[in-house]
Amino acid sequence: MSSLELAREQLAQQLSHHKYGHHVVSLGKASLHAHRTIAVGESFVEVLQRAQLPLGLVRGRVYQCTGIAPMSLAVALVQKATAEGSWVGWCASEHLNWSAARNAGWCLERVVQVSCAEHWCEAVMALASGVEVLIVNIPPHVSPSSVRRTLLSAAVQQCVVVALGPVHAVTADVVFSATGRTWLKENELQEQVAFAAQELSVHVGGRRVPSEQCFSLLVGR
Amino acid sequence: MNHHSYRVAIVRAVGSDARQLNALAQGITTIAPLIEIVDDEHVLVPMRGPTRYFGGEKAVAEKLFSCAPQHVALAIGIADGRLAGLIAARMAQPLFIVPAGETAEFLAGINVRYLEQFANVSAHTLSLLSRLGLSTCGKIAATSKQLLADRFGPDGNTLHTLCSGADLHPALTEKIPTLYYAESHYEDPLVQVDAVFVATQELIAPLMAKLQGQHLAMCRVVVTLTTEHDDTSERVWYSAAGFYEQGLLERVRWQVTTWLEESSGLTAGVHNIAVNVQNTVPIGHEQPRLWGGRSESDAAARIAIARVAGVVGQDHVCVPEWQGGRDITREYELVPAHRVDLAHNEATIHRVTPGVLRPAAWSGDMGQHAPMQNIVPPEKVEVLNDQYAPVEVTGRHAVRSEPQYIRRNEQLFPVRAWHGPWPVEERWWDPLRQRRVVRMQCLVHDGQQEHGWLVLLEHRTWWLVAVYS
Numbered sequence: 001m002s003s004l005e006l007a008r009e010q011l012a013q014q015l016s017h018h019k020y021g022h023h024v025v026s027l028g029k030a031s032l033h034a035h036r037t038i039a040v041g042e043s044f045v046e047v048l049q050r051a052q053l054p055l056g057l058v059r060g061r062v063y064q065c066t067g068i069a070p071m072s073l074a075v076a077l078v079q080k081a082t083a084e085g086s087w088v089g090w091c092a093s094e095h096l097n098w099s100a101a102r103n104a105g106w107c108l109e110r111v112v113q114v115s116c117a118e119h120w121c122e123a124v125m126a127l128a129s130g131v132e133v134l135i136v137n138i139p140p141h142v143s144p145s146s147v148r149r150t151l152l153s154a155a156v157q158q159c160v161v162v163a164l165g166p167v168h169a170v171t172a173d174v175v176f177s178a179t180g181r182t183w184l185k186e187n188e189l190q191e192q193v194a195f196a197a198q199e200l201s202v203h204v205g206g207r208r209v210p211s212e213q214c215f216s217l218l219v220g221r
Numbered sequence: 222m223n224h225h226s227y228r229v230a231i232v233r234a235v236g237s238d239a240r241q242l243n244a245l246a247q248g249i250t251t252i253a254p255l256i257e258i259v260d261d262e263h264v265l266v267p268m269r270g271p272t273r274y275f276g277g278e279k280a281v282a283e284k285l286f287s288c289a290p291q292h293v294a295l296a297i298g299i300a301d302g303r304l305a306g307l308i309a310a311r312m313a314q315p316l317f318i319v320p321a322g323e324t325a326e327f328l329a330g331i332n333v334r335y336l337e338q339f340a341n342v343s344a345h346t347l348s349l350l351s352r353l354g355l356s357t358c359g360k361i362a363a364t365s366k367q368l369l370a371d372r373f374g375p376d377g378n379t380l381h382t383l384c385s386g387a388d389l390h391p392a393l394t395e396k397i398p399t400l401y402y403a404e405s406h407y408e409d410p411l412v413q414v415d416a417v418f419v420a421t422q423e424l425i426a427p428l429m430a431k432l433q434g435q436h437l438a439m440c441r442v443v444v445t446l447t448t449e450h451d452d453t454s455e456r457v458w459y460s461a462a463g464f465y466e467q468g469l470l471e472r473v474r475w476q477v478t479t480w481l482e483e484s485s486g487l488t489a490g491v492h493n494i495a496v497n498v499q500n501t502v503p504i505g506h507e508q509p510r511l512w513g514g515r516s517e518s519d520a521a522a523r524i525a526i527a528r529v530a531g532v533v534g535q536d537h538v539c540v541p542e543w544q545g546g547r548d549i550t551r552e553y554e555l556v557p558a559h560r561v562d563l564a565h566n567e568a569t570i571h572r573v574t575p576g577v578l579r580p581a582a583w584s585g586d587m588g589q590h591a592p593m594q595n596i597v598p599p600e601k602v603e604v605l606n607d608q609y610a611p612v613e614v615t616g617r618h619a620v621r622s623e624p625q626y627i628r629r630n631e632q633l634f635p636v637r638a639w640h641g642p643w644p645v646e647e648r649w650w651d652p653l654r655q656r657r658v659v660r661m662q663c664l665v666h667d668g669q670q671e672h673g674w675l676v677l678l679e680h681r682t683w684w685l686v687a688v689y690s
Binding site for chain 2: 070072086097103107110113115119123131196198
């Protein structure tokens, strides 16, 4: 335990005897987390730097992955986070292929999937209280106001939300959009030829992006 | 043994949410005190008192059925112990009574896989039991207790006890002496759920630390909350494996929040919290690690997982577990999070690492780029040649004609490129489970953009199994 954490715990113990102690404890935890960003891979660091954005996923913000390969984009975006100890919650109706996620570098021991079409808002809010990254897609039956309230709640809890596909209710802070792709083949000289990877052309925009950018992302190798 | 002393009814509320379960628990409390909320679907009711009062088990069952909240179907299993009761409740349509004294016979034919679901026996132990030929509870009960203990350690004793129809901790039929007790009184009543939560945490943490020092964990706890107006909420909480702090705190949170939602619920702040430990279990392998346990984010995630399970139901909160096999879309299966050990680093890593819990045979992986999205369940499609006839694959795994179109949901997609087919043969030695398929990568165009699909041919039918999303 670091000295900072030790000090916070001692402070929390002292304050918890006070009748407003629980407020101070929760504020302390949030403020410690708030200034930290969550790590992203090299390809993303470079483009975030060019786009004049913080070099990581900022807690409390909404990122959107859209275009022709939203899931590949989201998996690549979050890969470093799982590798460095963050928990990822998967609250999307799409079924992720866990082998592909592992091949992309995900640490699957820190991933949880919630099937929650009916109680989407409540489930997302509950999960946001403990995981650092949430990957969601928004069911069509959820009203825009409920979506805004849910995402605001996740933001207050310092959770990074990655939305797959279109998000009508809110404007995402940063939008990664895969606009084109090139398939790369393997074993060209042998009989067994296969599509072994894809190179995505990704556009970076969104309301918090001062300078829109494009970059290439290699997926699958 | 007087079997009637240990008779229990397990009430299964199919598809209930937290509020409905609380309504059910409130209703049952008017019939029998000292009930236990087993999980988000099951409530345990000790039967000795109610059976005498209402004149038989069927009469009690009728009373229990009348407690069903609106839109919740109940199933009730009555047996001599917790495990048999849970299994009987699963089989009940809507009532299943295992006659007194016949629980061992009832369990004899039960497959051991139920132990994973209802007795927290690990998948690894079950796999080993199956390989040893101990595929039913009856076979385990017939095996010498000493032999099981030699092979499985303390878990062997537990297995033998459960499979013989006995309970590790029989249900409470009356108040029993307290082992450990902690109580806190508040001059300023606590008026917020979070405040009660923090206060309970303060009460429980030193108690847990004290027990941990003696290599014990609390497994049956009575938590009592009292308001200024002397309204009381008392719940018995039980976990055969022993509670960890966050698990118990989540249950207390549920106790407080559902109390708030009752029509006759909280009318004043909580001014007294009491925690009464009635049974403990040895910690065994649950020792904290030498260089500290889990990180703060792991602990927070475990709480969130417990919380979200309370919202959507335990079976809808899952984690991936490596299963192996030659199908790249099925190498991992989702298992409910409450059935796996999330508290220990090694166990969680073993769960997802190929070849640790199960032997890693040759995977049949052709080095392909794995598609990111599985289509569940697979969609039936038609892979057609230029004559719009189905593409067939020969016994030597070559296509008879080139794929030109794929028809999906009555829409025709031109195929721009394709690779394969690759054969996949699984479990050829097992006539019941063997599987022989071929798979193929196809790039199709919908008029606007290109899509990458993985299609699979099985029994002359093509299926879309995954998408390069």
